[in-house]
Amino acid sequence: MPPLLAVRNAAKRYGAVQALTDASLEISAGETLALIGANGSGKSTLSKVINGVVAPDGGQLLLDGRMVRFDSPHAAKDAGISTVFQELSLVPQMTVAENIWLTREPLRRNLLIDRRTERQRTEELLSLFGGTLRADLTPDTPVSALLPDERQIVEILKAISVNPRLLILDEATASLDSRQVQRLFELIGQWKARGTAIIFISHRMTEIEQIADRYSVLRNGQTVGEGAMKDAAAGDLVALMAPETSSSAIERHRLSPDDLAARRVVLQIDDLRTSVLRGVSIQVHEGELLGIGGLKGQGQRDLLLAIFGGAPYSGRILLDGKPVHFTHPRQAMNHGVALVPGDRAGEGLLSIRAILENLLVPSWRAYGFPLRMKRARQDASAIATRLDLKMAGLDAPVSSLSGGNAQKVVIGKWLLRNPRILLLDDPTKGVDIATKAEFYRLLTRLCDEGTTVILYSSDDEELIGLSDRLLVMHDGRIGSELAGASLTTANLVAASLGVARMETP
Amino acid sequence: MKQSRWQQATYRHPYLFALLLLVVAFTANLLLQPNLLEPTTLNSNMRVFLPLILVAIGQAIVMIGGGIDISVGSIVSVVNALLATQIGLSGDPSTAGMMMGAALVVGMGAGALNGLFVAYLRLQPIITTFATSFIYAGLALFILPNPGGGVPSRLTAFYRETIILWLPLAFYVIALILLVWAFIRRTRYGRYLYAVGGKADAAYETGVPVQAVQFSTYVASGLMAALGGIAMTLLTGSGNAQVGDPLTLSSITAAVIGGTPLSGGAGGIAGPIIGAVILGLIRNIISFASVATWWQTFVNAAIIVLALALPGIINLVRRRKG
Numbered sequence: 001m002p003p004l005l006a007v008r009n010a011a012k013r014y015g016a017v018q019a020l021t022d023a024s025l026e027i028s029a030g031e032t033l034a035l036i037g038a039n040g041s042g043k044s045t046l047s048k049v050i051n052g053v054v055a056p057d058g059g060q061l062l063l064d065g066r067m068v069r070f071d072s073p074h075a076a077k078d079a080g081i082s083t084v085f086q087e088l089s090l091v092p093q094m095t096v097a098e099n100i101w102l103t104r105e106p107l108r109r110n111l112l113i114d115r116r117t118e119r120q121r122t123e124e125l126l127s128l129f130g131g132t133l134r135a136d137l138t139p140d141t142p143v144s145a146l147l148p149d150e151r152q153i154v155e156i157l158k159a160i161s162v163n164p165r166l167l168i169l170d171e172a173t174a175s176l177d178s179r180q181v182q183r184l185f186e187l188i189g190q191w192k193a194r195g196t197a198i199i200f201i202s203h204r205m206t207e208i209e210q211i212a213d214r215y216s217v218l219r220n221g222q223t224v225g226e227g228a229m230k231d232a233a234a235g236d237l238v239a240l241m242a243p244e245t246s247s248s249a250i251e252r253h254r255l256s257p258d259d260l261a262a263r264r265v266v267l268q269i270d271d272l273r274t275s276v277l278r279g280v281s282i283q284v285h286e287g288e289l290l291g292i293g294g295l296k297g298q299g300q301r302d303l304l305l306a307i308f309g310g311a312p313y314s315g316r317i318l319l320d321g322k323p324v325h326f327t328h329p330r331q332a333m334n335h336g337v338a339l340v341p342g343d344r345a346g347e348g349l350l351s352i353r354a355i356l357e358n359l360l361v362p363s364w365r366a367y368g369f370p371l372r373m374k375r376a377r378q379d380a381s382a383i384a385t386r387l388d389l390k391m392a393g394l395d396a397p398v399s400s401l402s403g404g405n406a407q408k409v410v411i412g413k414w415l416l417r418n419p420r421i422l423l424l425d426d427p428t429k430g431v432d433i434a435t436k437a438e439f440y441r442l443l444t445r446l447c448d449e450g451t452t453v454i455l456y457s458s459d460d461e462e463l464i465g466l467s468d469r470l471l472v473m474h475d476g477r478i479g480s481e482l483a484g485a486s487l488t489t490a491n492l493v494a495a496s497l498g499v500a501r502m503e504t505p
Numbered sequence: 506m507k508q509s510r511w512q513q514a515t516y517r518h519p520y521l522f523a524l525l526l527l528v529v530a531f532t533a534n535l536l537l538q539p540n541l542l543e544p545t546t547l548n549s550n551m552r553v554f555l556p557l558i559l560v561a562i563g564q565a566i567v568m569i570g571g572g573i574d575i576s577v578g579s580i581v582s583v584v585n586a587l588l589a590t591q592i593g594l595s596g597d598p599s600t601a602g603m604m605m606g607a608a609l610v611v612g613m614g615a616g617a618l619n620g621l622f623v624a625y626l627r628l629q630p631i632i633t634t635f636a637t638s639f640i641y642a643g644l645a646l647f648i649l650p651n652p653g654g655g656v657p658s659r660l661t662a663f664y665r666e667t668i669i670l671w672l673p674l675a676f677y678v679i680a681l682i683l684l685v686w687a688f689i690r691r692t693r694y695g696r697y698l699y700a701v702g703g704k705a706d707a708a709y710e711t712g713v714p715v716q717a718v719q720f721s722t723y724v725a726s727g728l729m730a731a732l733g734g735i736a737m738t739l740l741t742g743s744g745n746a747q748v749g750d751p752l753t754l755s756s757i758t759a760a761v762i763g764g765t766p767l768s769g770g771a772g773g774i775a776g777p778i779i780g781a782v783i784l785g786l787i788r789n790i791i792s793f794a795s796v797a798t799w800w801q802t803f804v805n806a807a808i809i810v811l812a813l814a815l816p817g818i819i820n821l822v823r824r825r826k827g
Contacts, residue, residue: 072712073710073712074712077712085710089706089707089710089711090704090707091699091700091703091704091707091708091770092703092704092770093699093702093703093704093770093771094696094699094700094703094770098696098699098700102696102700102708102711102713103693103697103711103712103713105693105696107693111692112688112691112692113691113692113693113695113696115691
């Protein structure tokens with residue numbers, strides 16, 4: 001008997017990035033398969049290939065041994081494949097019941113919606129999580145009034161309400177509390193007994209060990225191993241996930257822990273808490289390059305935003321030993337803190353405006369009224385030279401620059417203000433290798449000049465190569481700190497998944 | 506994200522704010538015009554309000570679906586020009602019936618053009634319908650370059666004078682539309698409408714035919730504008746190619762006062778109906794209080810700003826307290 005679903009040699013390319021090269025998996029009815037891999041290994045892309053959100057460039061999809069092709073999420077759903085999306089698919093203005101049954105409303109005489117039946121069925125679904133939800137959560141509660149965990153549960157119920165043959169849970173447990181997770185696992189057990197196949201994607205290794213029958217490991221878009229969960233030790237899986245160490249373009253002389261200890265502490269954070277962060281304490285030294293790693297969405301971005309005054313927080317932040325509490329980015333900027341956003345098109349650049357204007361946006365105030373354009377132009381061109389910006393001229397629009405050079409403008413506009421602390425939010429995402437190398441040299445130089453850099457990156461290799469110290473975040477906490485000899489990709493991957501740290505080689 | 510009681514109440518009953526305002530406007534009007542509730546006075550008011558009510562309903566449907574229709578006023582003008590020239594002051598009832606049918610088709614056609622641009626070619630709704638409004642306004646002027654023409658007095662008398670069981674004709678028209686709306690709300694199409702206006706991506710992901718729903722809202726709006734045009738023609742009894750112009754902004758005002766957010770996905774048509782009545786009552790009050798007409802524009806604008814800002818103000822006050 002053929003497996004319920006088989007993916008053979010799937011490939012998918014997004015622009016310049018090859019997200020999947022050769023991914024394969026098989027899953028049978030009544031089985032739970034854990035899909036695991038490090039950042040950017042292609043887990044999400046593979047699940048999107050299966051549920052029809054993304055059309056693969058190559059490879060085959062076999063359902064019950066027959067070739068299929070899904071043009072839309074709807075087609076996949078008709079075939080019995082249901083997904084709990086990470087980006088939620090609920091309409092906030094509609095009620096819980098309306099959302100769960102959207103497009104599948106029970107009808108009377110084939111025309112009118114049978115609200116009583118709809119209500120009843122919704123209550124039955126909600127009772128699956130009974131006891132872990134607040135009591136006043138009814139089918140008529142609008143989704144906009146729900147908390148993140150409740151929305152996630154509604155999303156799960158919506159996915160299961162179609163009685164799928166295959167359920168994909170993509171980080172579905174991320175916002176649930178432990179009781180809700182346990183209930184979900186009990187339910188998964190029941191669904192398995194009914195013959196539902198489940199693909200489980202999670203960043204929590206303990207959950208994977210608890211719930212999965214089999215595993216499939218992705219690395220750089222390629223399936224590199226699979227087997228029964230009971231035969232696998234966490235350490236082996238981590239070894240599979242970690243990419244082979246390649247000689248990279250990064251040449252940075254790492255500061256030793258002793259060097260660092262001798263330096264002045266520029267930034268001290270005690271017990272920082274936000275809606276995502278759960279008590280983060282950090283000390284950063286002058287001229288240090290502190291890496292922040294871990295799987296995506298573990299609170300790294302929140303940490304940078306909180307320091308920059310862009311997100312409300314509780315806790316203590318000391319800048320040069322003096323307590324500060326920024327509630328607006330302008331205050332942080334005035335204290336020499338700069339944040340370079342990751343989404344450079346959306347947050348970092350005014351792409352149709354001139355390079356000159358973009359470089360000067362944060363600094364116009366320094367040029368008085370009326371603006372002293374001559375000096376502004378001098379300063380901007382000094383920065384352009386320092387960054388080795390390849391451009392037609394300062395008056396050319398930013399949109400005429402290559403991706404890497406545009407990224408330099410994003411950083412350059414903050415350098416004009418001579419920041420002492422530079423926060424970087426995944427700066428090299430979607431940047432080609434040559435530009436990356438140039439960017440690394442720039443960072444190295446900045447650190448040598450005494451600028452303190454906090455770098456969050458989803459590129460593990462880059463973090464290992466650049467960081468003096470590396471903090472790995474997991475579930476809103478610092479999972480572990482890697483420095484010196486323990487700064488290896490294997491340790492980073494292990495820490496990302498919350499697995500106990502391995503011995504240093 | 507706990508919602509305030511006011512938010513919950515307005516979620517369930519989006520016309521709550523409009524109802525409050527209606528009571529105020531109605532009381533003021535009653536003081537100035539004590540015979541307001543007599544059948545003939547009621548009728549003479551409602552027959553004037555009805556064109557805007559019809560247009561505002563169409564506008565609200567588009568807005569619930571996440572769009573906006575700036576061309577409704579011009580569609581009213583086209584229909585008015587069409588009827589005034591084609592039926593004529595001495596036209597017979599069968600031509601009149603045929604031309605009214607044709608007017609509805611024209612209205613839906615104009616709406617379909619809007620829908621084609623917005624839903625299928627994904628053009629920005631404000632700009633698109635603003636642009637098409639000139640096409641329709643031009644068409645109206647082409648049909649009827651100078652004010653003139655008209656419809657037979659028998660028809661206008663029917664529209665103006667019909668009172669059944671003390672209630673004017675307009676009430677029965679509104680009741681019929683509310684009935685149809687209550688039916689639509691209980692069909693899948695009704696749910697799709699709100700889902701598309703609320704979060705089109707999520708609706709698409711779930712399998713809702715987003716583009717078809719968006720398209721349909723513009724056709725519905727065109728149909729309601731045509732009905733408004735017919736009512737307007739029967740009210741005035743004459744033709745004027747610019748008669749619909751003021752209805753565009755008034756219909757949006759009525760919909761917003763009636764609890765239809767510009768962001769879509771919420772509201773209903775009861776609110777916009779009340780909103781249109783409020784606008785009419787304000788016009789009455791101003792004429793009876795014999796104040797300058799610029800007050801009317803001023804008060805209209807003040808009310809729409811208030812209606813838009815009120816939820817934000819309430820939240821702000823609550824946050825300050827909390």
